[in-house]
Amino acid sequence: MAPMTYESRHIARTIDRDADTVYLYASDPRHLPDWAAGLSTTISLVDGQWVAESDLGRITVELADDNPFGVLDHTVVLPDGTRVHNPLRVVPNGEGCDVVFSLFRLPGVDEAAFEADAAAVAADLETLKSVVEALPEEVS
Numbered sequence: 100m101a102p103m104t105y106e107s108r109h110i111a112r113t114i115d116r117d118a119d120t121v122y123l124y125a126s127d128p129r130h131l132p133d134w135a136a137g138l139s140t141t142i143s144l145v146d147g148q149w150v151a152e153s154d155l156g157r158i159t160v161e162l163a164d165d166n167p168f169g170v171l172d173h174t175v176v177l178p179d180g181t182r183v184h185n186p187l188r189v190v191p192n193g194e195g196c197d198v199v200f201s202l203f204r205l206p207g208v209d210e211a212a213f214e215a216d217a218a219a220v221a222a223d224l225e226t227l228k229s230v231v232e233a234l235p236e237e238v239s
Contacts, residue, residue, distance in 0.1 A: 106204040108217055111197050112224040116231050118196035122169050122189045124231050125198070128162060134227040137219035138175070169196075198224055 114121050124130055128149045131142050139151030142160065149160040156178040163172040169189035174182050186201040200220050204213045 105206075106213070108202045108204075108213075109199055110202060110217060110220045110224060111199040112221075112228045113192060113195060113197050114228045114231055115195045116234070117194060118169055118189050118191040120234070121196050121198060121227075121231050122171070124234065125171055125187075125189065125227060126162070126165065128160060130230075131160070134230050135223045136226070137216075137223045198227060200224060 125134070128142055128144075131138060131151070132140050138160070139153045139158070142149055142151040144150075149162065151158050151160055158178065159176040161174040161176065163170050169191070171187040171189060172185065173187065174184050176182050183205070188199045190197045190199060202213075202217055202220055208216070
């Protein structure tokens with residue numbers, strides 16, 4: 100049997116702040132509700148796990164370890180135990196950076212739902228751009 104691959108879409112935004120500043124801000128899970136409304140509106144550390152309330156119910160978010168490569172991958176564990184891996188990168192681009200999210204169309208997700216997911220990711224990245232570009236320079 101051949102390995103399964105999924106349709107994917109890479110959604111990116113260029114941000115006019117250096118990659119380190121964007122990475123430091125976006126890697127702090129306490130900031131997720133400020134820019135990732137598609138994921139959650141609240142998040143808190145409960146018994147060593149980041150727990151969020153979402154449209155899908157109570158979820159946990161497992162984040163990539165701090166790293167020098169701009170990797171912000173995270174796994175969302177849904178209420179039924181399903182684990183959804185979400186690749187996210189901050190890539191230096193001149194004096195700014197690109198933030199790139201890889202969205203996979205998982206089995207059972209129809210075209211309309213995939214488009215809605217892509218639109219939600221794009222909106223979240225646009226919010227991240229707005230929030231980070233508005234941070235005071237001394238945060239850098």
